Amino acid sequence: MKLEKILAANMAEAMIKVKNELGSDAIILQTRRVKRGGFLGIGAKIYVEVTAMQEDVKKPSVSLQREQPIGQESTSQLKMELEDIKHTLKSVNDKLLSVHTSGRFPEPFEGIHSKLINSGLYQSEAASIVEGVAQNMTPIEARDKTRLSKALKVRFDDMVKTERVIFSASQKAIVVGPTGVGKTTTLAKIAAMMKMKEKIPLTIVTLDTYRIAAAQQLKTYADIMHIPFKVVYTPQEAEEISSSVKDNLIIVDTAGRSQKNELKITETFSYVRSIKPNLIFLVIDATKKRSDVEDVIEHFSLMSPTHVILTKLDETSSLVGILEALKNSGLPLSFVTNGQNVPEDIMYADEVNIPSLLVQEVLK
Numbered sequence: 001m002k003l004e005k006i007l008a009a010n011m012a013e014a015m016i017k018v019k020n021e022l023g024s025d026a027i028i029l030q031t032r033r034v035k036r037g038g039f040l041g042i043g044a045k046i047y048v049e050v051t052a053m054q055e056d057v058k059k060p061s062v063s064l065q066r067e068q069p070i071g072q073e074s075t076s077q078l079k080m081e082l083e084d085i086k087h088t089l090k091s092v093n094d095k096l097l098s099v100h101t102s103g104r105f106p107e108p109f110e111g112i113h114s115k116l117i118n119s120g121l122y123q124s125e126a127a128s129i130v131e132g133v134a135q136n137m138t139p140i141e142a143r144d145k146t147r148l149s150k151a152l153k154v155r156f157d158d159m160v161k162t163e164r165v166i167f168s169a170s171q172k173a174i175v176v177g178p179t180g181v182g183k184t185t186t187l188a189k190i191a192a193m194m195k196m197k198e199k200i201p202l203t204i205v206t207l208d209t210y211r212i213a214a215a216q217q218l219k220t221y222a223d224i225m226h227i228p229f230k231v232v233y234t235p236q237e238a239e240e241i242s243s244s245v246k247d248n249l250i251i252v253d254t255a256g257r258s259q260k261n262e263l264k265i266t267e268t269f270s271y272v273r274s275i276k277p278n279l280i281f282l283v284i285d286a287t288k289k290r291s292d293v294e295d296v297i298e299h300f301s302l303m304s305p306t307h308v309i310l311t312k313l314d315e316t317s318s319l320v321g322i323l324e325a326l327k328n329s330g331l332p333l334s335f336v337t338n339g340q341n342v343p344e345d346i347m348y349a350d351e352v353n354i355p356s357l358l359v360q361e362v363l364k
Ligand SMILES: Nc1nc2c(ncn2[C@@H]2O[C@H](COP(=O)(O)OP(=O)(O)OP(=O)(O)O)[C@@H](O)[C@H]2O)c(=O)[nH]1
Pocket: 178, 179, 180, 181, 182, 183, 184, 185, 186, 208, 214, 254, 255, 256, 257, 311, 312, 313, 314, 315, 337, 338, 339, 340, 345
C-alpha cells in the first residue's frame, strides 16, 4: 500500500502534488491544516496536509478504516445465510429421503399401493388407482392428507355403482344368496321400510321350508308388522301366489345356498322362475373375502340378479376388494345394512358415502 502525506501551501497545490506523486486515481483519505516552521510557534506557517494513497490498494485500506464495524455485521450476516443454506439443504435431503423407495412408487404412493392390495385389490388394480392419483400430484403434495383423500375419492367414485330401487305395489322382489348372509333379516327391514315409510301394501312369502325356525323367524316379523305372510312348498304354489296376489308388493325369502352347491342353487332357481320376479336381490356379506364374493357372484349369476345388497358393513373393515368385485360384475348396489336391528339398520346405498368409507379404509 502506498500511503503518503503531502504538505502544500493550499489545497490546489496539494491536489497537484497528489496527482503527480500518486497518480490521478489516488484516493484522498484525509485533509487537515497544520502549522509548520517558525520558532516556538512564532513565524510558523499554515499548510494543508493531505493523506492519500494509490487507487489499486484503495478498497482494502478504506474498508479497514471505515468498515471495521460493517465487517462484523457481514460476518454475522454470513453466518445467518450459512444457517439458512444448511437448513434448506437439510429439508431437501429429508424430502429426497422421503421419496426414496425400494417399491414401485415413491412414498407415500407405495404405502397406498400396499394398503389397496391388503384391502383386496389385485396388483394391477391397485397400481392403476395409484397411477391415476400420482398423475395429478407429486409425492410431496400427496403428504397433504386432505389433498390425497380428494384424489383417492375421485378414483373410488368410479368404483361404486349404486342404484335406488323404487318399489311399487305391482312388483315382485326376491332375495337370494349364500347361507347366513342376512337375507331374512334384510327382507324384514325392507318390508318394514315399505310398509311404514312408503305405505306400499305388501305380502311376504318364504320359500325357505328346510328349517322350521327359518319360516318362523320371518312369520314373527310379518306378524309384528301386520303384513300377510305365506309359506310356499312347491314351484307351482309359488306361481299361484305370484299371480293371485294383486296390487301388492310381494317380497320373497329363499333358503341360503352355498355358492359351492350348484344343485341347490338350480333348485332355488326353479322357484325363482315360477315367481317371475322383476327384482332379484343377491345378498352379499361384506365380511367375506373378495374371492368368496366373486365365487358367489359367479354361481348366483344363474339367477340373473338385478341388484346387490351388501350386509354386515358394521362388522367389516375391508370393503375395497368387495366393491371392486361388484364393479366388475356390473351389478348395482341397492341397499347396505349395518347391524342386526330390524328395521333401523338398513340404508339405500346411494345415501351412504361409500367412496369416503373406502378412502378412510385406505388412509387409516
Ligand atoms: N352385524 C350384522 N349382523 C347381521 C346383519 N344382517 C344380518 N345379520 C345377522 O346375521 C345372522 C344371519 O341372518 P339371517 O337373516 O338369518 O341370514 P339368512 O341369509 O337369512 O340365513 P339363512 O336363511 O340361514 O341362509 C343373524 O344373526 C342376523 O342378525 C348386519 O347388517 N350386521
